[in-house]
Amino acid sequence: MDIKRLHVAYFSPTGTTERTLRLVAEGFGCAETVWHDWGDPETRALPLDCGADEALIVGMPVYYGRIPSLFHAGLPVRGRRTPFVAVAVYGNRHYDDALLELKTLGEQAGCVTTGAGAFVAQHSLNPDMGRGRPDASDAAAMRGFGKALRAKLDGVSGEVPPLDVPGNAPYRAYQPTPFAPALLDAESCLHCGLCARVCPVRIIDPETFLVSAPERCLFCFGCVRACPVSVRGPRPEAAEAFAAKMAGLAARCTVRRDPETFL
Numbered sequence: 626m627d628i629k630r631l632h633v634a635y636f637s638p639t640g641t642t643e644r645t646l647r648l649v650a651e652g653f654g655c656a657e658t659v660w661h662d663w664g665d666p667e668t669r670a671l672p673l674d675c676g677a678d679e680a681l682i683v684g685m686p687v688y689y690g691r692i693p694s695l696f697h698a699g700l701p702v703r704g705r706r707t708p709f710v711a712v713a714v715y716g717n718r719h720y721d722d723a724l725l726e727l728k729t730l731g732e733q734a735g736c737v738t739t740g741a742g743a744f745v746a747q748h749s750l751n752p753d754m755g756r757g758r759p760d761a762s763d764a765a766a767m768r769g770f771g772k773a774l775r776a777k778l779d780g781v782s783g784e785v786p787p788l789d790v791p792g793n794a795p796y797r798a799y800q801p802t803p804f805a806p807a808l809l810d811a812e813s814c815l816h817c818g819l820c821a822r823v824c825p826v827r828i829i830d831p832e833t834f835l836v837s838a839p840e841r842c843l844f845c846f847g848c849v850r851a852c853p854v855s856v857r858g859p860r861p862e863a864a865e866a867f868a869a870k871m872a873g874l875a876a877r878c879t880v881r882r883d884p885e886t887f888l
C-alpha cells in the first residue's frame with residue numbers, strides 16, 4: 626500500500642503525547658507528514674478529511690482509563706477507509722479501556738485500524754509516577770513501532786485486516802474532578818499568558834488569568850505545568866486531599882510498565 630501522506634493528530638496538554646507521536650512518526654518516515662494539534666479548539670472544529678491513500682495516527686493521554694472527555698462523542702475526522710493508528714500515553718498506572726475507545730472512535734469516523742500502541746510517560750498529575758519517561762528505551766520502542774507500522778502498510782495490498790486491542794466495553798466510568806486548578810498567587814504572576822494559551826478549552830481569562838468556568842475544566846494540568854513560576858494548582862482547601870490521593874496512587878503503581886504495541 627503506497628501511503629501518500631501521514632496525518633498525525635494529538636491532544637497533549639502537558640506535551641508527552643506529542644513527544645511520543647513525534648518519535649513514532651520519525652520511525653514511520655513519511656516525506657509528507659501533517660500535524661494537527663487538537664488542543665486548539667479551532668483545529669478541533671474542522672473535521673480532518675483523510676483518504677484511503679493516506680494514514681492517520683491519533684494520540685491521546687489516558688484520563689481515568691479512558692480518552693479525555695472532550696472526545697467521548699467522536700473524533701473530528703472524516704476517514705475514507707483510511708489506515709488508522711491509535712496511540713494511548715499514560716502515567717504508569719494503566720491505560721484500561723483508552724486504546725479500545727480510541728480505536729472504536731477511529732473506526733466510527735470511517736478509518737480502518739492498522740496498529741495501536743500504549744506508551745508510558747511521566748504522570749501529568751503526579752511526577753513521581755513514570756518519572757523520566759519516556760526514556761531512551763521507550764524512545765527506541767516508539768521509533769520501532771513507527772517503522773513496523775510502515776513496513777506493515779508497505780506489505781498490505783487491498784484491505785487492512787481487522788485488529789484487536791485490549792479493553793472492555795462498556796468503558797470505565799469517567800470521574801469528574803473536585804481539584805480544578807486555580808491561580809493561587811496573583812501577585813507573583815508574570816502575565817506571560819502561557820496558561821491561557823495552553824488551556825484546551827480556553828477557560829483562563831487572558832487578562833486576569835483567573836479560571837472563568839471551572840465546571841468545564843478537564844483537569845489536564847496543562848496550565849499548572851506551563852506556568853514558569855508555579856502559581857497555579859488545586860485550591861488550598863483541596864490541596865491536602867489532592868496530595869493524599871496522588872500519594873496513594875503512586876504507592877499502588879510502583880512497578881515499571883513497558884510499551885505495548887499491536888500490529
Ligand SMILES: Cc1cc2nc3c(=O)[nH]c(=O)nc-3n(C[C@H](O)[C@H](O)[C@H](O)COP(=O)(O)O)c2cc1C
Pocket residue numbers: 636637638639640641642643685686687688689690691714715716717718719720745746747748749750843844845846
Ligand atoms: C485527569 C487525568 C487522569 C489521568 N488518568 C490516568 C490513568 O487512568 N492512568 C494512567 O496511567 N495515567 C493517567 N494520567 C496520566 C496521563 O495519562 C499521562 O501523564 C500522560 O502522559 C499525559 O499526557 P500529555 O503530556 O500529553 O498531557 C492521568 C492524567 C490526568 C491529567
Ligand code: SF4
Pocket residue numbers: 638805806823824825826827828829836841842843844845846847848849
Ligand atoms: S484550566 Fe483546566 S482545562 Fe484549562 S489548562 Fe488548566 S487544568 Fe486544563
Ligand code: SF4
Pocket residue numbers: 808813814815816817818819820821834851852853854855856857
Ligand atoms: S502561566 Fe503563570 S505566570 Fe504566566 S500568566 Fe499564567 S499564572 Fe501568570
